Amino acid sequence: MRRPMASHSTIVILEAPLDSGLYRDALRLREEILRRPLGLRISNEELADDSMRQHFCAIDCGAVVGTVSLRPLDETTLHLKQMAISTQKQAARIGTRLMAHAERWGSEAGFRFIVAHARVGAEGFYLKLGYAPEGATFFEQTIPHLRVTKRLR
Numbered sequence: 685m686r687r688p689m690a691s692h693s694t695i696v697i698l699e700a701p702l703d704s705g706l707y708r709d710a711l712r713l714r715e716e717i718l719r720r721p722l723g724l725r726i727s728n729e730e731l732a733d734d735s736m737r738q739h740f741c742a743i744d745c746g747a748v749v750g751t752v753s754l755r756p757l758d759e760t761t762l763h764l765k766q767m768a769i770s771t772q773k774q775a776a777r778i779g780t781r782l783m784a785h786a787e788r789w790g791s792e793a794g795f796r797f798i799v800a801h802a803r804v805g806a807e808g809f810y811l812k813l814g815y816a817p818e819g820a821t822f823f824e825q826t827i828p829h830l831r832v833t834k835r836l837r
């Protein structure tokens with residue numbers, strides 16, 4: 685993947701509480717990066733699911749350029765989803781930083797595993813970060829996905 689010139693010093697990662705301006709900006713980014721290219725909109729089910737999630741944003745010069753969210757599945761395992769980086773900022777390691785932040789948060793909160801549903805085609809991103817593929821591909825949001833898991837330190 686081509687690496688654009690990017691300075692990490694300007695990126696900060698913040699929690700985006702539900703109903704905050706940051707959360708609303710993250711929703712817009714998710715719609716643009718994850719839903720519109722599939723001809724979909726963010727559904728009411730997703731919004732309901734959001735209320736049970738911890739949301740994180742990557743911010744560059746005041747603009748939300750990345751987002752990810754976590755939800756406990758049980759006492760040991762977190763479900764990570766909504767991983768999206770703005771088109772202009774992809775391949776600048778912002779996704780890697782967001783994942784590291786989410787994993788650290790999970791680990792400090794006492795969770796031992798993270799699971800995610802990786803889009804087929806993007807699974808290489810997760811595998812490079814130490815996630816292991818599990819099982820067969822399945823369809824979600826109209827496209828094939830692969831379950832990936834990682835044990836937290």
Ligand SMILES: CC(C)(COP(=O)(O)OP(=O)(O)OC[C@H]1O[C@@H](n2cnc3c(N)ncnc32)[C@H](O)[C@@H]1OP(=O)(O)O)[C@@H](O)C(=O)NCCC(=O)NCCS
Nearest residue numbers: 685767768769774775776777778779780802803806808809
């Ligand atoms: C996939 C995505 C989250 C990755 O974030 P990013 O900030 O662009 O990725 P990074 O710069 O941190 O890349 C880290 C490593 O993963 C690799 N990688 C990134 N995106 C990849 C992809 N789609 N497929 C395979 N490898 C990928 C990079 O090449 C890099 O590898 P390297 O360490 O050998 O250089 C981001 O590109 C994105 O939002 N894409 C569109 C939406 C999407 O597919 N989201 C995932 C839904 S499951």
